[in-house]
Amino acid sequence: MSTMNTVGRPTTPNRVESKPATLTGGRGLLQNEHLIFEGDGWGKTGVDLPEPKTDGSDLGDLVRRDPIGLPGLSEPETMRHYVRLSQKNHAIDLAIYPLGSCTMKHNPRLNEKMARLPGFSDIHPLQPTSTVQGALEVMDTLSHWLKTLTGMPAVALSPKAGAHGELCGLMAIRAAHEASGQHEQRRKVLVPTSAHGTNPATAAFVGYTVVEVAQTDDGRVDVADLASKLGEDVAAIMVTNPNTCGLFERDILEISRLTHEAGAYFYCDGANFNAIVGRVRPGDLGVDAMHINLHKTFSTPHGGGGPGAGPVVLSAALAPFAPAPWVVHDADGYRLIEREEDEAAQAFGRLCAFQGQMGMYTRALSYMMSHGSDGLRQVAEDAVLNANYIKARLSDVMSAAFPEGPCMHEALFDDEWLKGTDITTLDFAKAMIDEGFHPMTMYFPLVVHGAMLIEPTETESKQELDRFIHAMRALAEAARAGDVDRFKGAPFHAPMKRLDETRAARSPVLRWTAPEGSNIAAE
Ligand SMILES: *Cc1c(COP(=O)(O)O)cnc(C)c1O
Numbered sequence: 001m002s003t004m005n006t007v008g009r010p011t012t013p014n015r016v017e018s019k020p021a022t023l024t025g026g027r028g029l030l031q032n033e034h035l036i037f038e039g040d041g042w043g044k045t046g047v048d049l050p051e052p053k054t055d056g057s058d059l060g061d062l063v064r065r066d067p068i069g070l071p072g073l074s075e076p077e078t079m080r081h082y083v084r085l086s087q088k089n090h091a092i093d094l095a096i097y098p099l100g101s102c103t104m105k106h107n108p109r110l111n112e113k114m115a116r117l118p119g120f121s122d123i124h125p126l127q128p129t130s131t132v133q134g135a136l137e138v139m140d141t142l143s144h145w146l147k148t149l150t151g152m153p154a155v156a157l158s159p160k161a162g163a164h165g166e167l168c169g170l171m172a173i174r175a176a177h178e179a180s181g182q183h184e185q186r187r188k189v190l191v192p193t194s195a196h197g198t199n200p201a202t203a204a205f206v207g208y209t210v211v212e213v214a215q216t217d218d219g220r221v222d223v224a225d226l227a228s229k230l231g232e233d234v235a236a237i238m239v240t241n242p243n244t245c246g247l248f249e250r251d252i253l254e255i256s257r258l259t260h261e262a263g264a265y266f267y268c269d270g271a272n273f274n275a276i277v278g279r280v281r282p283g284d285l286g287v288d289a290m291h292i293n294l295h296k297t298f299s300t301p302h303g304g305g306g307p308g309a310g311p312v313v314l315s316a317a318l319a320p321f322a323p324a325p326w327v328v329h330d331a332d333g334y335r336l337i338e339r340e341e342d343e344a345a346q347a348f349g350r351l352c353a354f355q356g357q358m359g360m361y362t363r364a365l366s367y368m369m370s371h372g373s374d375g376l377r378q379v380a381e382d383a384v385l386n387a388n389y390i391k392a393r394l395s396d397v398m399s400a401a402f403p404e405g406p407c408m409h410e411a412l413f414d415d416e417w418l419k420g421t422d423i424t425t426l427d428f429a430k431a432m433i434d435e436g437f438h439p440m441t442m443y444f445p446l447v448v449h450g451a452m453l454i455e456p457t458e459t460e461s462k463q464e465l466d467r468f469i470h471a472m473r474a475l476a477e478a479a480r481a482g483d484v485d486r487f488k489g490a491p492f493h494a495p496m497k498r499l500d501e502t503r504a505a506r507s508p509v510l511r512w513t514a515p516e517g518s519n520i521a522a523e
Contacts, residue, residue: 027493033084036071037512045072088495090438096460096468100410100441100453101196101244103274103296110370111299111363120362125354129335135358136334140327142365146292146311149376150270151283154319156326157311158356162271165291165310166202166238168323168351172289172314173236173265174206175321175348186235186264192221194245194445199238199269208235215447219245219402219412223254230262240269241285242276244445245402246387246410246453256286265289265318273297274457275384275409278377288315298364309360320346325355382458383409386465390454393469397476401448409457415450423479425450427487431478434486434493435471 025032057063073081090097097104115121119134129136143155156172159165170189177183189203192213200210211229214222221239230237237259241249249255259266268282270290274297282290294300294309302308314322324347325338336355337343371379384406391400391411399416415425429439429452441453456465478486491497 027495030087030495031080031084033081033088035512036073036081038515039071039073039077039081043072046074046078095437096456096464097438098440098454098456098468099438100246100412100455101271101444102302102441103271103293103409103455103457104302105274105296105299105457106459107299107301107363108367108370111366114366115359115362117362120358123358125358130333133333136327136336138365139355139358139361140329140334142311142361142368143327145365145368146313149277149281150273150287150290150292150313151281152287152290152313153283153316154314154322155311156314156322156351157309157361158323158325158351159291159310159312160352160357161308162269162291162293162296162310163198163202164351165293165312166198166267166269167205168310168312169267169289169291169314169318170202170206170208170236171323171348172312172318172321173267175346176265176318177235179321179346182263183235186233188229188234189267190226190229190234190237190264192239192243194219194243194447195238195240196244196269196271196444199240203236203238213237218404219243219247219447220249221251221255223251223258226255227258230258230264232263234262234264236265236267236288238267238269240272241282242272242408244272244453245448246407246412246455247402248276248408252285260286270313271296272409275380277380278373279380282313283315287313288318289313294360294364299367300360300363307357307360309357309364321348323347323349323351325350379458380409383456386456386458386460387411387454389462389465390456390469394472394476397473397480398452401451410453410455412445412448413452413454414448415452417476418450418479421479421482422484423487425452427490428452428475428479430490430498431475431487432471433491435475437468437471 092104092106120138123132123135139157143157146155147153156168159168174183177186187209188211189208190211190213191199191203193215203210213229214225216222220243226237237255239249239255241252243249256266265288266286268287268290270282270292273292277297289312291310291312292298294311295302300309324344325336327334328337340347368376387409388406388411391407394411394413395403397417398413401412401414418424418428425442429442432439443451444453445451489498
């Protein structure tokens with residue numbers, strides 16, 4: 001059997017099970033690689049250090065007597081170790097990373113160049129502010145852009161992720177209710193069913209009771225249900241817009257009006273800001289607090305879970321409670337407001353040591369300045385166009401969760417189309433890995449059965465989208481044709497085969513131990 005790919009070259013699906021395993025664990029040009037502790041580099045060193053001039057006696061009894069027990073690798077060995085490991089994983093520099101809700105866009109190299117300028121990368125947070133005026137100017141200019149793009153009067157830069165930004169926003173809201181003497185009475189936070197898990201988790205962490213708000217059949221907040229739950233016991237609502245179904249909340253003005261009428265604050269989860277940046281200002285929608293994931297909308301790297309940045313823009317009502325520090329600018333230059341006896345008297349405190357993730361501020365600002373305001377508007381337009389292209393090209397072979405009308409920046413499918421095939425969303429995702437594609441977000445949002453949430457972002461060209469669509473269509477056709485084996489055991493080609501996900505989540509092995517029979521002591 002042979003199919004045609006989009007550029008007209010025939011491709012022959014090859015069956016894996018019949019191939020012999022390789023002798024070394026290598027596959028194609030990919031090397032097998034063990035953990036750095038499992039090599040035989042013990043006892044040698046990759047650097048040539050002179051003998052210390054003293055015996056270290058000023059360390060008293062704390063001088064180490066045993067070998068330090070680190071693997072010794074030369075520079076090329078070290079380089080190869082990490083390059084080989086990197087090849088076991090997916091990267092945005094390799095191909096589309098279609099994780100819905102995550103906005104995995106290209107990280108421009110210009111950002112990296114700017115962040116590495118010594119004036120930004122070689123400074124210390126405790127340096128006198130007179131010696132870091134340029135860095136403070138970057139923070140101040142970034143703040144200006146974030147406030148301008150969102151139409152909000154204040155921003156707290158220091159939160160280190162979206163979830164940390166949610167914490168910041170809800171702590172500011174709690175501080176505002178405390179200041180007006182309403183904290184004891186307002187103990188609830190309303191969260192729609194489709195919300196990202198961090199929303200209810202944050203509200204609970206801050207001590208609120210989470211109350212769910214129903215969703216309409218077309219994937220939006222049920223305004224009547226929201227209205228019935230709003231009252232004098234509600235501190236805030238947390239609404240994502242565009243929401244996690246990839247849809248714009250059409251009733252957003254009514255939602256914020258009802259919320260304010262009840263004396264509550266409107267926390268907007270801004271993780272999906274990429275779909276509306278430059279087009280809609282959340283301040284105009286009545287938002288009181290919103291986090292912005294710089295690693296989503298503004299192209300800073302997602303990293304391995306950090307270091308990230310999730311600045312929070314705040315309305316005039318919440319601005320006085322913003323956490324320290326922040327940058328101010330006067331005739332004497334830039335300085336940080338940090339202490340409660342200064343202008344930060346009402347700040348609810350601090351969210352982290354020092355001022356947050358300087359490297360991310362520099363990257364985000366260089367992204368913004370290189371696009372300009374017109375370029376950022378085009379980002380939103382192209383992101384939405386790309387998602388709708390995917391939705392349109394896959395809707396005849398897969399089932400769109402909300403087929404009516406266009407989507408925003410992500411296309412959402414359910415598993416209705418897999419009914420009767422014995423193939424699940426998880427099986428389908430694993431088979432995508434064999435085809436060289438990172439899976440989309442699965443089983444989220446929870447309100448859609450077997451959800452497959454695809455977010456291409458604006459940085460994918462039509463050619464790359466077509467490659468992805470071709471693979472998805474080919475897999476969808478194989479699933480419909482009953483080629484169950486291709487899916488059930490997948491991935492066949494990846495370094496790691498199908499994992500026991502429950503065990504991985506419930507009893508993760510977090511500590512390296514020396515292999516049986518080895519004489520290497522685990523440090
Ligand atoms: C990514 C995301 C978050 C959390 O952001 P982190 O930076 O990962 O902490 C919250 N809400 C939504 C809708 C998201 O997509």
